[in-house]
Amino acid sequence: MTSEETLPSPKVAFLGPLGTYSHQCAVEHFGDNATYTNYPTLTKVFHAVGDEVDYALIPQENTIFGSVVETYDCLRLPELGENKFIRGEKTIGIQHCLVVRQGVELGDVKKIISHEQALGQCSKFLTENFPDAILEKRPSTAEAAQSLLTPEEGFEGERAAICSAVCATMFEELQLVRKVFKTRNPRLRQALIRIGMTAEAEIPPENASYHRPLHHVISTLFTSFGVPVTRIDRRPSLRPIPFDDVYFIEVEELGTPLEYRNPTASPSSVSEENWLRKVQESVRRVRSAGLDATLIGLW
Template sequence: MIKRTAYLGPKLSFCEQAAKLHTGQEQGEMLECSTIAGVFAAVEEGKAWQGIVPIENSCEGSVNETLDLLAYDSGLAITGEIIMPVKHHVMVREGLRTEEVTHILSHPQALAQCRKNLRHHFPGVRLRELPSTAEAARMVALSDKPWAALASAGAATAYGLSVIIPDMHDYPNNETRFVAISREANAYVPESKTSLLIHTRNVPGALYECLHEFALREINLNKIESRPARTRIGEYMFFIDIEGHKDDVTVQSAVAALLQSAAALRILGSYPAARFAGV
């Protein structure tokens, strides 16, 4: 298979930045996709050997589309993670004043991450959702309408836009976590994380019993989040990230116990824990 990495485009998106950080010096070819589902499809169909997609933000929480694709529509494994700071800037075509802006274009997560500041600086201005921040910048650059984009400084430079308000995000420590997905699981590496998907039984104490297995073995949890099981109201699946590799003895023991108590369990992948990537 060609060493090609699929990512949520267009070029200059935060996802492309994460993909380049993850691949490092061995970038190979990059395959731009217009949707998160398109990234998954490219990997599943063999058009790319791995894909990079956003999975959660430190302020706005999880990207539900990515979680749902992992849970219900894909057999791909998580093979890596990238955590990077995300800075959003308001940008316009040269000469457009702040008070003239009628619409602000961006990705839904970016708009949500800047909600308070947008209300303060642009009361009454309409917000328009697009597949990515970079696509918002591209559309503003090509349009003759009084629009602004919420995107990265790199996008402003590439499309010849002027930043009128920098650092629009509501919280200065705004970070997004991206994951690498592949058809093949990773080989063992130390200092790993493992992502699990657990469907608990609909009985009292079911979630407690699952979490107790980790506590008994002193396995630290990094994340737990529920998503509807798509069966009936009140039934949920849980995404759980733990410290350790699926081949570690303690993790294997916990998984064996969970298989006895949970309705279903799936290991989504074990991968090296990310270090903060300042960009």
């Protein structure tokens, strides 16, 4: 490659509109060299990878309100692990802000709107300061802030929104009245494995009791994984069987080197290959125990 040649700009999808925490996280990770496209739902962000964009950034969890359900519903899909793969994560500090239209007093606020994750994170603040306010979910924190600029038909009263600090500066008609919540949670080197019953597993007769595969999963954790398990998440499987679940097992490299604790450090190819072999061996052991296991992320 000559000095005049440059690598193509990556196309990155995130949950929009502009000003969401997903937008902030994407820009912090990919920088100015990327082309960004926002989508109205996490499901559309996920499905955009391949034909429309090179990378998608979707939120997994926050430290107060827990896992993002829509994200884990996407992680159930068989295309993840086949033609889509998780290759990284980024943890950002969350700074929620309460915004209103210019001139609105807090005592006049009758409704507070935001993404359900933000409402959950700020539940203590909202209960203490706005015990009688209506809480309304919106697709994103940025959309909630932007909606304050348009009168709500049929609603008498003032509204406020919980959003990011950067979002609060995007609209001149809004004013920041209170910083509500802030968190940061550093992470180490991880991998994510999806586990469930195999497609050939016998479907129980109608009205027969069905035992979840949890006991199979738990038993394999002590015999099949050669690396520490840091968390387990569960969602209903895609099979049309009541109480049939799929599990997401997150593992961490034992004795994570200090280079991986530094988010600016680049892991060596040898270390990455060794980590991949460890995880693949764990997947092989789970499969040999009679379960379906797929490596869907490694970073």
